[in-house]
Amino acid sequence: MSRTQAAPRFEIPDPKASGSGRGPLLIVGAVISLIVVAAVIAFAVTSGGDSSSDGVEAGAASPAGDLAASSGASLGVQDPQVAGVALPLFETVQGDPAVGKQAPVATGTDFDGNPIELHNTGKPTAIVFLAHWCPHCQREVKDLGTWLSDGALPPDVELLSVATGIDPNRPNYPPDEWLERENWAPPVLVDTTGAVAEAYGLSAFPYWVFLNADGTVAARATGEMSTDVLEQVLAGLQR
Amino acid sequence: MINADSMSLFFSLLAALADLGIVVGVLMLLAPRLPEGIGRPLLELRALVAPASIWLAWLVAAVATFGSLYFSEAAHFLPCKMCWFQRIGMYPLALILGIAAFRRDLGVRVYAVPLAVLGSIVSSYHYLIEWFPQFESGSCDPTVPCTLIWFRRLGFMTLPYMALTGFVSIVVLLALPGRPRDDSGQESSSRPIPTGENLNDDPVPGPDPEHQLTR
Structure with a gap:
């Protein structure tokens, strides 16, 4: 069972060569930061003014599937x-x-x-x-x-x-x-x-x-x- | 302010990001066949990303599940029949990929990739009938037809498009670590079924070491 630590498993450079065990953590962290940036951009764009922002063709919510939800x-x-x-x-x-x-x-x-x-x-x-x-x-x-x-x-x-x-x-x-x-x-x-x-x-x-x-x-x-x-x-x- | 408008833009940006990731991911998978100058850095990037791939795939599934629940439960966009089939594909991924990432168990790909592939087929069809409703049928369900488009961001970003992006990026991410091989270079996907004796030796089997990601 210990042989798994021996040979590289992938036809790609050994992951260990590219740094310590922090590599995956850094990648995941970078992706999460991108998600946060996207959130900031999305909320900044949509809260600036009451305009229905560009490219949106439809609106918000429909409470139920009634034949007519409106009055x-x-x-x-x-x-x-x-x-x-x-x-x-x-x-x-x-x-x-x-x-x-x-x-x-x-x-x-x-x-x-x-x-x-x-x-x-x-x-x-x-x-x-x-x-x-x-x-x-x-x-x-x-x-x-x-x-x-x-x-x-x-x-x-x-x-x-x-x-x-x-x-x-x-x-x-x-x-x-x-x-x-x-x-x-x-x-x-x-x-x-x-x-x-x-x-x-x-x-x-x-x-x-x-x-x-x-x-x-x-x-x-x-x-x-x-x-x-x-x-x-x-x-x-x-x- | 959190409303359906800002959330649809937020998830559209994430989908665009994931689309970019898919392109880079596919290039990483093709890297060995690319010229040295491009292939080499791509392989190095792949070596960096591959150990995180299950965590990233889980992140995609978790964010997609959260988005799906937000749009149905908070924004009250009614899920249509095809939305439900895509949910059946995505929701379990948020759970099993999380467990697999925690256990560093690459064997999860056997279960996750079929779910994601089937989900992406449904998403593709759903996206197609949004543009060409006549492919589905001649009529609309009075409550929530699948051809009803709740929002279309940037001219093409709709909910099934985002789902498709989620499924495809999960497949690409799970492909990044490559095929696990044993010392003789044989694929190790077919392992002997453990006997009772073996189970007694190892009463709580850990993740298959052959499938484990390097720490």
Whole structure:
């Protein structure tokens, strides 16, 4: 067993040659000093002024994973009201128990305070639920924007949107600035409390609910939807 | 003032430091194949750092664990599913590398390197889907999708990036001491299983001397 002290174990210069047993200690000490320097720099930079320092895209904390952690006050709009029976939580497209059920009616406002009602038009309706911090919603809004500006939405179909999952501590807040930046044309119901999303059984973002002209659910879906599929679904809604 | 803003900058600086360390560490590992003028000082540096490598690897794991707990418990950034898999890789390292450093037991590499390699694979994937969310799925979990980016410092420093840096720097650090060899030059990784007699001789086995770092 004593042979371990004899031969160098590594194909590198003998560590003992580079000084006493203090070598490792010095290295660890140097690294710890660097960590302290980094801490000093970080706190000095961020405490100098209240500026959100350069390069940061997102903010601080989110207390919980609620659908909406914010109050409506921060966006200056009223909380929405929901009437009717809530739809079950969405799980799969195949055999969705919500199909054929009457969708609840939600009333609220858009970002400017104008009243918005989900599905009262007597027309087939597509409702898309969007969260400002969700990268898939951000892509969906971009794709749909192009599709809409090409005039591809059938004239006898209503497209409504719901801004939900609103959280001032998450990226890309506030949602109204995001949608304005994307030139989002459809009406937006501001779901300040998350109650509308819950009543429609939202389980992921983005979330689609398709209604027939009589207000019954024709289909529900989660995730980015290609405009090809969207056109097929819209064509199949009962007029 | 300690807040999520200052802490994210602090850990970004540490990650940048560790990135630099990874580059130097990889150069140290390649040193024998480099020209004499560069290779020689790198080998000398490696000889200096190698005896401290387990302590340094432990330091990385401990700081990463602390950062992870700070961001979830103090800053309330909710850990997503993939964050949890990376935690499963990192948290045990903070413990076993500490014990191994104390015992000067290089044999810990057999246990630590797989954890760190698996962790770095998860981190890489997590970092990839932050840039390309479509690789994961078409939708966001309503509470905490893995594509949700809590902060992105300096344009690229996100939490999975830091985790990746932590895992890779641990692997590089643990590689620095090189392969332990016995006198005949054979790798000593396959040792005979001790018999009961041997155990009686040595009731409290210390760290494998073949794997011990030079004091």
